[in-house]
Amino acid sequence: MSAARDYPPPPDLISGRVAWVFGDDFDIDLVIGVENIKSYDAEFLRGKVMQAYDPTFADRVRPGDVIVGGRNFGYGHPHYPPMVALRDLGIAAVLAESFSPGFWRGETYNGMPLLAVPGISTAVTTGDAVSVDWRTAAVTLADGSPLHGTPPSDRVVRVIEAGGSLKLLLAEHSRV
Amino acid sequence: MGSTITEKILARAAGEDTVKAGDNLPARPDHMIAYDFPGYTDVMFRQMHDDFGIRTLSDPERYVIFIDHMLTKGNEKEQEVHQVTRDWCEFYGIELHEARGIGHQVMAELGYALPGTFLIHFDGHISGAGAFGALGWGVRRDLLEAWVSGQIFLDVPATTRFELDGEFAPGVDSRDLIHRIIADHGADGCAHQVMEYAGPGARAMSIDRRQGLCGMAMFTGAVSAVFEPDDTALAYARKVARKEFTPLLPDADAEYAAVHHYDLSTITPQVVLPGSARSANTRAAADLNGTPVTKAFIGSCASGRIEDIRAAALVLDGRTVAPGVELNVVPTSDAVHRQAEDEGLLDVLRRAGAQIARSSCDFCFGYQKPLQPDENCISTGVLNISGRMGSTEANIYMGSAFTVAASAVAGTITAAEEVSRS
Numbered sequence: 021m022s023a024a025r026d027y028p029p030p031p032d033l034i035s036g037r038v039a040w041v042f043g044d045d046f047d048i049d050l051v052i053g054v055e056n057i058k059s060y061d062a063e064f065l066r067g068k069v070m071q072a073y074d075p076t077f078a079d080r081v082r083p084g085d086v087i088v089g090g091r092n093f094g095y096g097h098p099h100y101p102p103m104v105a106l107r108d109l110g111i112a113a114v115l116a117e118s119f120s121p122g123f124w125r126g127e128t129y130n131g132m133p134l135l136a137v138p139g140i141s142t143a144v145t146t147g148d149a150v151s152v153d154w155r156t157a158a159v160t161l162a163d164g165s166p167l168h169g170t171p172p173s174d175r176v177v178r179v180i181e182a183g184g185s186l187k188l189l190l191a192e193h194s195r196v
Numbered sequence: 197m198g199s200t201i202t203e204k205i206l207a208r209a210a211g212e213d214t215v216k217a218g219d220n221l222p223a224r225p226d227h228m229i230a231y232d233f234p235g236y237t238d239v240m241f242r243q244m245h246d247d248f249g250i251r252t253l254s255d256p257e258r259y260v261i262f263i264d265h266m267l268t269k270g271n272e273k274e275q276e277v278h279q280v281t282r283d284w285c286e287f288y289g290i291e292l293h294e295a296r297g298i299g300h301q302v303m304a305e306l307g308y309a310l311p312g313t314f315l316i317h318f319d320g321h322i323s324g325a326g327a328f329g330a331l332g333w334g335v336r337r338d339l340l341e342a343w344v345s346g347q348i349f350l351d352v353p354a355t356t357r358f359e360l361d362g363e364f365a366p367g368v369d370s371r372d373l374i375h376r377i378i379a380d381h382g383a384d385g386c387a388h389q390v391m392e393y394a395g396p397g398a399r400a401m402s403i404d405r406r407q408g409l410c411g412m413a414m415f416t417g418a419v420s421a422v423f424e425p426d427d428t429a430l431a432y433a434r435k436v437a438r439k440e441f442t443p444l445l446p447d448a449d450a451e452y453a454a455v456h457h458y459d460l461s462t463i464t465p466q467v468v469l470p471g472s473a474r475s476a477n478t479r480a481a482a483d484l485n486g487t488p489v490t491k492a493f494i495g496s497c498a499s500g501r502i503e504d505i506r507a508a509a510l511v512l513d514g515r516t517v518a519p520g521v522e523l524n525v526v527p528t529s530d531a532v533h534r535q536a537e538d539e540g541l542l543d544v545l546r547r548a549g550a551q552i553a554r555s556s557c558d559f560c561f562g563y564q565k566p567l568q569p570d571e572n573c574i575s576t577g578v579l580n581i582s583g584r585m586g587s588t589e590a591n592i593y594m595g596s597a598f599t600v601a602a603s604a605v606a607g608t609i610t611a612a613e614e615v616s617r618s
Binding site: 055174192 | 220243247249250334335336337338340341344345349351383384387388417418472474579581582583
């Protein structure tokens with residue numbers, strides 16, 4: 021918690037590629053391996069991220085890429101370093117059929133756009149170009165066809181625009 | 197259209213006449229609870245003081261801190277962690293409850309979990325407060341929002357209602373029920389919802405069983421769980437209440453996302469395979485007969501209450517823990533420990549070879565006596581992910597206190613009914 025990164029808010033339109041497609045009930049800790057879930061060291065995390073899935077992942081991901089999940093993405097006992105590892109590489113959003121509540125709340129606090137987009141996990145494959153208007157949860161696929169998700173609440177939009185809940189709360193409530 | 201318990205509690209907390217599932221609004225928790233843990237409370241207190249410039253609290257009685265983790269090594273690191281917490285609590289005038297047991301239990305004993313109240317914590321097992329008709333919601337880092345602003349923005353959750361009939365068969369309890377529910381409806385069967393328990397089976401269930409059941413709600417994807425407060429819950433609450441409360445019941449025409457029926461007499465012992473509590477990992481205990489265990493653990497915020505210790509004593513009376521197996525029993529609180537001692541239960545357990553430890557959270561998260569590689573543990577703990585209780589190469593199976601005690605006697609995974617027949 022203490023060593024979380026400071027990431028800028030996403031652009032209005034996130035454009036990139038699908039960096040990976042995960043299945044249902046995906047445990048985010050597996051992104052770096054359960055034995056590594058306490059580290060916030062950037063170089064260490066870069067060496068571990070997605071090694072079990074694709075050893076070239078860290079080299080091929082570009083800022084603006086997104087990851088895609090199935091149902092109940094983030095299930096388990098989510099720790100923060102796996103998403104730090106992904107965001108360090110430039111992963112700009114997670115699109116999933118649905119999210120596990122604990123993961124959703126923890127990463128929304130961190131200002132990460134998490135969009136529930138029914139149909140996304142079967143509509144794309146790794147490498148597909150995709151663009152995302154995160155405020156409206158409108159996704160445009162490589163062939164130009166649209167997919168519509170559930171837009172975030174007004175409050176969550178403000179959290180993401182601020183670059184995370186802490187920054188929004190500071191703007192609203194700081195007496196310093 | 198009427199309201200669920202959750203809608204009524206959140207309407208009250210939001211200062212509205214009514215709220216509906218799907219509304220996004222700020223609600224004001226009755227209590228904002230945390231346990232001290234490095235990287236959590238120390239950071240939050242520092243942020244509140246240094247970054248937000250908050251030097252005094254207008255309502256310190258709404259903040260509650262427990263010291264229930266990191267109590268068993270007695271080293272300097274523990275003392276440093278806890279001293280930071282003591283200093284902050286003194287600075288802000290926050291009530292600190294130190295080493296009295298697991299906070300999710302002690303909060304009930306001290307009258308924080310009252311019918312109709314809204315409690316938050318960074319830890320999701322606060323949902324155990326639902327046993328008393330309170331809404332306990334684990335909000336992770338958003339606890340800071342409530343600490344600095346007094347309120348928290350929430351999506352009002354939909355509710356799935358569970359109508360319970362009958363009573364548990366001997367050797368079966370609410371731990372088996374929650375894993376049966378997950379197996380039937382999936383690890384996201386109640387995603388982003390609240391589970392509302394009602395019916396004759398709910399009313400016949402003891403408070404301890406209700407706490408264990410509600411405390412595990414997150415593994416169905418639910419944000420919380422709540423029982424209709426009945427005479428049993430009200431009697432408990434009136435005895436311990438630290439403030440006035442108003443019990444809230446659902447309206448007859450409340451709108452539910454789903455309604456499920458369970459006859460408790462049909463529930464059988466369940467065991468969860470190592471990895472997670474997901475539905476594909478749930479097995480009938482009988483299907484795992486023969487799986488060897490070296491460690492057995494009864495405790496955590498989901499077990500270790502007096503009913504769980506009575507269950508263990510029932511199984512262990514006149515028997516002994518199998519050679520090569522270590523059974524550790526950790527009462528959920530000091531009060532439970534005293535009661536178990538007074539009832540003679542701990543003597544029964546000791547005679548059987550069990551080791552009794554002082555109440556804390558330390559076994560459940562691998563801090564006290566961590567599991568070694570390749571060990572198999574059968575546990576009433578809340579979580580069986582890799583590395584949770586020690587080595588990432590140890591295997592954690594989960595079941596009820598009946599099943600854990602029976603397995604400790606047999607040396608292999610065994611339901612209590614098997615032991616009682618031998």
